[in-house]
Amino acid sequence: MLDTLMSIDLTSLMQSTIRLAVPFILAAIGGLFSDTAGISSIELEAVILIGAFAAFAGAYYSGSLYVGLLCAVIAGILLNTIYAYMVVGTGASAPLVATTLMLLAIGLTNFFNRALFGVSIEVVRVKSMQAISIPLLHNIPFFGKVLFEQNILGYFTFLLVLAQWFFLKKTALGLEWRAVGENPVAADTAGIPVRRYRAIGVLLTGIFAALAGAYLSIAASNIFIEKMSAEKGYAAFAIIILGKYTPGGALLGCLLYGFADALQLNLQAMGADVPNQFLLMLPYVFTLIVLFVSGKGRRPSGHGKFFAGRSHR
Amino acid sequence: MKLEVNGISKSYGNVKANQKISFQLNQGEVLAVLGENGAGKTTLMRIIYGLEVADEGSISIDGKQVQINSPKDSIKLGIGMVHQHFMLAENLTVAENMILGTREKLTELINMKKVNEHIKEIFAEYHMPLDPEQVVGSLPVGLQQRVEIMKALYKGAQILVLDEPTAVLTPMEIRELFQIIKELTKNGKSVIFISHKLDEVMEVSDRILVLRQGKVVGEVKTKDTTKTELIKMMIGRELRALNKGLEFGSLNRKVLLSVDKLCVKGSGGKCIRDVSFQLWNYEILGIAGVDGNGQTELVEAITGLRKVESGDIFINNQKSTNFSVRKIRKMGIAHIPEDRRARGLILTQDLVNNYILENHDSFPFSKGKVLRKKAAIEYAQRLNQDYQVIADSVFVKAETLSGGNQQKVVVAREIEQQPDILIAVKPTRGVDVGAIEYIHSCILNERSKGKGILLVSSELDEIMALSDRILVMYNGEITGCVWADEVTEEDLGAMMTGVKKDFSAIRPKEIFKHETVI
Numbered sequence: 071m072l073d074t075l076m077s078i079d080l081t082s083l084m085q086s087t088i089r090l091a092v093p094f095i096l097a098a099i100g101g102l103f104s105d106t107a108g109i110s111s112i113e114l115e116a117v118i119l120i121g122a123f124a125a126f127a128g129a130y131y132s133g134s135l136y137v138g139l140l141c142a143v144i145a146g147i148l149l150n151t152i153y154a155y156m157v158v159g160t161g162a163s164a165p166l167v168a169t170t171l172m173l174l175a176i177g178l179t180n181f182f183n184r185a186l187f188g189v190s191i192e193v194v195r196v197k198s199m200q201a202i203s204i205p206l207l208h209n210i211p212f213f214g215k216v217l218f219e220q221n222i223l224g225y226f227t228f229l230l231v232l233a234q235w236f237f238l239k240k241t242a243l244g245l246e247w248r249a250v251g252e253n254p255v256a257a258d259t260a261g262i263p264v265r266r267y268r269a270i271g272v273l274l275t276g277i278f279a280a281l282a283g284a285y286l287s288i289a290a291s292n293i294f295i296e297k298m299s300a301e302k303g304y305a306a307f308a309i310i311i312l313g314k315y316t317p318g319g320a321l322l323g324c325l326l327y328g329f330a331d332a333l334q335l336n337l338q339a340m341g342a343d344v345p346n347q348f349l350l351m352l353p354y355v356f357t358l359i360v361l362f363v364s365g366k367g368r369r370p371s372g373h374g375k376f377f378a379g380r381s382h383r
Numbered sequence: 384m385k386l387e388v389n390g391i392s393k394s395y396g397n398v399k400a401n402q403k404i405s406f407q408l409n410q411g412e413v414l415a416v417l418g419e420n421g422a423g424k425t426t427l428m429r430i431i432y433g434l435e436v437a438d439e440g441s442i443s444i445d446g447k448q449v450q451i452n453s454p455k456d457s458i459k460l461g462i463g464m465v466h467q468h469f470m471l472a473e474n475l476t477v478a479e480n481m482i483l484g485t486r487e488k489l490t491e492l493i494n495m496k497k498v499n500e501h502i503k504e505i506f507a508e509y510h511m512p513l514d515p516e517q518v519v520g521s522l523p524v525g526l527q528q529r530v531e532i533m534k535a536l537y538k539g540a541q542i543l544v545l546d547e548p549t550a551v552l553t554p555m556e557i558r559e560l561f562q563i564i565k566e567l568t569k570n571g572k573s574v575i576f577i578s579h580k581l582d583e584v585m586e587v588s589d590r591i592l593v594l595r596q597g598k599v600v601g602e603v604k605t606k607d608t609t610k611t612e613l614i615k616m617m618i619g620r621e622l623r624a625l626n627k628g629l630e631f632g633s634l635n636r637k638v639l640l641s642v643d644k645l646c647v648k649g650s651g652g653k654c655i656r657d658v659s660f661q662l663w664n665y666e667i668l669g670i671a672g673v674d675g676n677g678q679t680e681l682v683e684a685i686t687g688l689r690k691v692e693s694g695d696i697f698i699n700n701q702k703s704t705n706f707s708v709r710k711i712r713k714m715g716i717a718h719i720p721e722d723r724r725a726r727g728l729i730l731t732q733d734l735v736n737n738y739i740l741e742n743h744d745s746f747p748f749s750k751g752k753v754l755r756k757k758a759a760i761e762y763a764q765r766l767n768q769d770y771q772v773i774a775d776s777v778f779v780k781a782e783t784l785s786g787g788n789q790q791k792v793v794v795a796r797e798i799e800q801q802p803d804i805l806i807a808v809k810p811t812r813g814v815d816v817g818a819i820e821y822i823h824s825c826i827l828n829e830r831s832k833g834k835g836i837l838l839v840s841s842e843l844d845e846i847m848a849l850s851d852r853i854l855v856m857y858n859g860e861i862t863g864c865v866w867a868d869e870v871t872e873e874d875l876g877a878m879m880t881g882v883k884k885d886f887s888a889i890r891p892k893e894i895f896k897h898e899t900v901i
Contacts, residue, residue: 242486242493245475249483252472259434259470260484261455371474 078336084216086335089290091328092220092227093118093282097306098313098320099230100278105315106238107271108251108372113153113168114279115303116175120145121283123179126294127186129196138196138288139223139281146280147273149175154272158265161376180296187294198292199223223285230278235317247271251370254377264377279303309357314368323357330356384445384461384541384573385409386431391440393426400426402597403440408542413564413574415588415605417581419617419815420785421773423597424577425467428544431575432464433457458484463535464544467551469527471534473520478502480519481534505537509566525556532563536572543567544575549583550813553674561587579617579815581610593617618817636891638700639664639715639835640804642685645694649680655859657694662804662835663891667826669850669867670839672879677859678839679721682808685837686718687711699803712741717802719793719810721839723786727793730782734774735763737781738796770795771821787818794822798829805829808839823849843872852888857881864888 097118101111121142128141153171156162187194199221208218220228238244247267249257254264282302287294309327313319330353337349386408393401401423408414418424429435431442433451441448444460451457457464471480478499502515511529513522519530528548535543545564549557564574564587578584584591585605593601593616601616615621640662648654655677662668672678683689685696687708695704698714706714720726728737739748739759747758763777772791774784781789794810807826811819826849830836840846846853847867855863855878863878863885870885877883 240492242482242491243489245479245483245493246486249472249475249479252474253470256470256472256480257483259454259464259466261453261458262484368474371472 077340081212081215083332083336086332087325087329088216088220088224090331091324092224093285093290093302094306094309094324094327095227095231095321096282096285097279097303098309098324099234099317100275100282101306101310102234102315102317102320103274104268104271105310105373106251106370107247107268108254108370108375109157109268109272110164110374111275111310112164112307113150113171114275114306115299115301116168116171117146117149117276117279118283118286118303119175119179119297119299120149121280122287122298123183123294124280125284126196126287127182129288130194135199135288139284142280142284143277146276150272150276154269158268158272161378164374176297183294183296193293195292196288199289221289223281223289231317231321238317248370250372252372254372254375258377265379312357315370326360327353327357386542386573387443388431389441389443391427391430391437393430393435393437399597401430404599406592406599406602408573408575410573411568411571412590413568413576413588415576415578415584415591416594417578417584417591417613417617418594419579419817420787422594424594425546428464428546428575428577431457432462432544458538461539461541462544463538463540463542465528465531465535465546465548467547469531471519471527471530474518476516476518477513477530478515480530481537485538505533509533524551525553525559528552528560529563540572542573542575544577546577548576549578549580557583581613585610595619614816634665636663636665638662639698640685640837641697643695643697645684645696646692647680647684647689648692649677649859655680658861660854660861660864661890662837664833664835665830666851666891667830667836667838667849669846669853670837670856671843671846671853671875672841672856674841676856678856681856682806682839686716686806715803717797717800717805719797719805719807721808721812723789723793728781728789731780733780734767734777734792735759737792738763738766740796741800766795766799787814790814790822791818794825798825802834804835804837806837809841811845843875847872851891855879866892
């Protein structure tokens with residue numbers, strides 16, 4: 071076992087870590103836009119699935135990956151418009167609405183997948199996204215290969231983490247955003263349009279989670295598989311919580327998860343003498359332990375609290 | 384800045400919360416808005432602050448009519464509000480809370496370091512012992528309130544609305560708040576002080592506006608009025624004098640509750656030591672003391688909510704030390720708890736369930752193991768009527784009632800247990816004048832029925848008005864046991880701080896007389 075571990079190539083391990091982590095990061099950072107404003111992002115799973123299919127279908131018919139991305143974004147916005155209307159607008163229970171949306175997403179994607187691409191043995195493929203090496207930087211030993219040979223979504227994702235951190239911590243709007251999540255009534259009293267911020271947060275979640283789905287179907291692979299999201303959305307939702315509702319925490323959690331996933335894939339491929347199932351558990355166990363040890367998560371105190379607006383009170 | 388309110392009306396469904404209310408607020412003035420719970424004070428202030436829009440009427444500032452549709456508008460016009468329940472995000476820092484909502488353009492950046500320094504300067508200017516970088520939730524309530532005040536001032540408030548600001552404060556903090564109000568008015572700010580506490584209004588205000596049932600019923604200069612006159616305006620009649628008269632001569636007196644050398648461990652290392660006393664029938668025994676000197680622990684020990692370390696408690700001559708709460712209640716104790724929201728009521732359930740909380744398992748509310756809802760509903764309706772609880776029906780959740788009515792529900796339930804001993808802890812906390820009067824009369828009524836009442840309160844007025852004898856607690860011990868009609872407030876104060884001890888009233892007066900005859 072130890073021999074197998076020692077023989078893993080670190081560079082390729084880290085490369086696959088990042089590759090596996092990117093969709094999680096996209097989803098978790100996307101989810102944080104609603105969670106920091108106090109709306110649970112438990113609908114991530116549904117958005118990822120819809121996004122994956124929309125990106126694939128868009129890319130297939132147009133022949134352009136960018137059109138695929140655009141389709142994913144539109145699908146994510148549409149789906150989360152429903153979520154925003156239900157949860158932010160009417161105060162419906164978030165888990166309930168998310169479950170319904172998940173069933174809707176499974177139904178829609180399965181139906182259209184079969185209707186458009188049939189159930190043939192011949193798998194329909196698109197040309198997947200290629201990595202772009204950044205001149206000079208990619209020559210840095212180790213880091214160059216790990217960090218600067220990503221596809222466009224990969225670079226976008228890491229910029230997004232930075233942007234979100236900057237937004238939440240350094241801008242006045244970000245402070246208001248957090249206040250909405252912490253105490254919606256107080257934010258309202260300070261003249262902040264609580265419901266508008268929350269709705270926008272949910273739509274942003276829709277955009278980025280759909281891109282996470284697109285990453286699965288047209289960047290990390292080149293096919294769409296039914297139920298392709300495979301609980302990644304729920305994992306991202308859990309990472310948000312364990313990461314204490316901060317972009318940094320989410321990034322760290324996702325990277326850990328990706329690392330453990332990469333490790334177990336490597337071990338499997340090399341035929342380690344551990345039962346497969348235990349290896350598959352590794353990412354979950356690993357992430358749980360590290361984030362648990364790092365201390366108790368703190369939820370925004372207004373999280374999940376419906377704000378009806380003034381005229382209803 | 385001068386504020387004029389003209390003919391403001393606001394209805395919610397059939398309820399007319401405000402009817403044609405008009406008043407003026409001059410610069411540098413403290414205007415008290417006085418009224419019972421539900422008189423329309425808070426609605427009026429919410430309209431001025433833009434949290435509600437009036438059905439009719441207008442507001443002018445310095446003679447110019449203004450439109451206030453949201454807090455954003457009112458803040459811009461220089462109106463600030465300190466809410467009864469603070470509008471602070473507890474997990475953000477003091478400074479972050481203060482600058483919230485001051486953004487001018489969408490992409491504005493904040494440099495917390497600069498902001499903190501700037502706010503530190505402002506605090507220094509107002510002599511505020513606040514640290515801008517501290518997380519608000521970690522501050523004591525009094526300081527959180529000051530963050531609220533400073534927040535309003537930071538946003539340029541010239542008119543400050545304080546909604547029931549003293550409800551959450553200790554006497555010491557109240558003094559400090561009044562000092563702050565004085566300084567503010569000296570600097571040309573105007574204050575609207577909303578309260579139902581007469582003493583405070585008399586002390587802090589220049590003028591008083593009295594509201595009753597949504598209407599202005601009086602506007603007076605504070606120095607030209609008296610408390611009696613204000614009460615008359617507030618509740619529409621004079622307070623009835625408490626009738627304590629009771630002919631003791633023929634009564635059969637006996638001990639109902641006896642506490643013997645009781646020792647209890649309290650929270651935070653505090654404890655009560657060697658507490659002994661007796662509660663007789665036909666008497667109200669007041670327990671006075673500054674909050675946190677063992678009163679809570681004592682009551683919890685008697686009612687079975689806290690473990691007794693040593694010593695004994697007897698109810699009707701039967702030992703009840705460390706019995707379960709249920710068993711103790713069955714032995715004849717009813718308990719009006721200190722915190723009605725935490726211990727007194729199940730807020731999310733309707734009044735019916737709250738009323739039968741303690742005897743839902745016995746006839747007539749259940750037969751066998753099956754609830755008899757109809758009996759419970761009738762019972763609840765009777766109690767609502769008998770105890771003048773104002774509620775739409777008995778099916779509304781307890782949390783929808785005003786504080787005074789919630790308290791009446793608890794009082795009704797406990798008295799209807801027909802206990803021998805009633806333990807009432809702060810029975811009129813946060814309750815307005817009319818309800819206080821009613822609750823007091825209920826308690827006195829129980830006394831004349833021969834019950835023994837243990838009355839714990841930090842309001843000396845209440846203790847002195849109701850009690851026959853007064854126990855004083857200081858630092859977990861009893862420092863006094865005196866006649867309520869003979870002791871002075873100064874003496875009580877001395878005993879409450881442990882300076883003086885006096886045990887002249889360890890038995891009811893009549894018993895003493897009787898003994899001297901023999």
